[in-house]
Amino acid sequence: MVPISILDLAPVIVGGTPRDSFKRSLDLAQHAEKWGYHRYWLAEHHNMPGIASSATSLIISHVASGTEKIRVGSGGIMLPNHAPLVIAEQFGTLESLYPGRIDLGLGRAPGSDQPAMRALRRGLGSDGNDFPEMLSELRGYLDPSRETAVPGVRAIPGEGLNIPIWLLGSSGFSAQLAGQLGLPFAFASHFAPGYLLTALELYRGGFRPSEALEKPYAMVGINIIAADTDEEANILATSQLQQFLNIIRGRTGLLNPPVDNMEALWTAQEKMYVQQQLSYSIVGSKETVRQRLQQVQQETKADEWIVAAQIYDHEARLKSYQIVAEIMQESASS
Secondary structure (H helix, E strand, O other): OOOEEEEEOOEOEOOOOHHHHHHHHHHHHHHHHHHOOOEEEEOOOOOOOOEOOOOHHHHHHHHHHOOOOOEEEEEEEEHHHOOHHHHHHHHHHHHHHOOOOEEEEEEOOOOOOHHHHHHHHOOOOOOOOOHHHHHHHHHHHHOOOOOOOOOOOOOOOOOOOOOOEEEEEOOHHHHHHHHHHOOOEEEOOOOOHHHHHHHHHHHHHOOOOOOOOOOOOEEEEEEEEEOOOHHHHHHHOHHHHHHHHHHHOOOOOOEOOOOOOOOOOOOHHHHHHHHHHOOOEEEEOHHHHHHHHHHHHHHHOOOEEEEEOOOOOHHHHHHHHHHHHHHHHHHHHO
16 A cells, blocks of 8 residues: 555635634644544745645644644745754754654745745845755754764754655756655655656666665655545536636635636636646546546556645545545555
């Protein structure tokens, strides 16, 4: 059985508030733990009214405090937005509070627009190109025996703790770096599918065993929206389609309720672009999802799946994740 996990953007829906989103995230995580999901990750985004997980470390603690066994982590922390020492201390604190359950997924993208980048970084001096150096510094705080440890500076808590580090990406940069460093790698094919297979090949082909991993371990992000019927799932998926449509139009906003028909909302060119961005999305009934997931597994040979589901109605979102869990359990027992 390939492990399956959840990527939560803590969506803020039309008519809702971030407080509502945090309650729903915890409820979903508690159900996910019961259904056998392996980990529950939250993503860092800024200046986006429809995403509430900007203070990612705080929401990780919120979810971890209300669950017992499921791993909880970041998918991911955008390291160029932060001082590496601060991230070492924050995740050292999380690992101290919830030992053996915390993952630190790291990305080099901003997770925001340029005004928010400037506000976060007090300028635009860091464009992500110094990500390898920042990563080395961060790892030095967690393991002072490394050559990259900063003399006279200690991460307390953090120092000496075993916090698994993942590299996240949507291109070849992080894939190659993760392979060179022998770290697990997660690809964001839930919004950038075009480079998925190439990135996996780069990662696996360039992998060097390390103290963290003996062999490559690739997690693949995928959107799955499941319901009792294909028709119902396709209607639920229109909230996600509207969200991506707004993104390509340069807009941000709350997650909209589903609509019966998208054709009146987009042009033919916009439709094509959104469909390209969501080409590694699966929408449908249990059997439809099962068949497509088997196909994608054969294509990618993923070691783990991490599933995103931007669904407006919370009960429908819960049911979608439950259906996916049932598919995985049935596959394992067959």
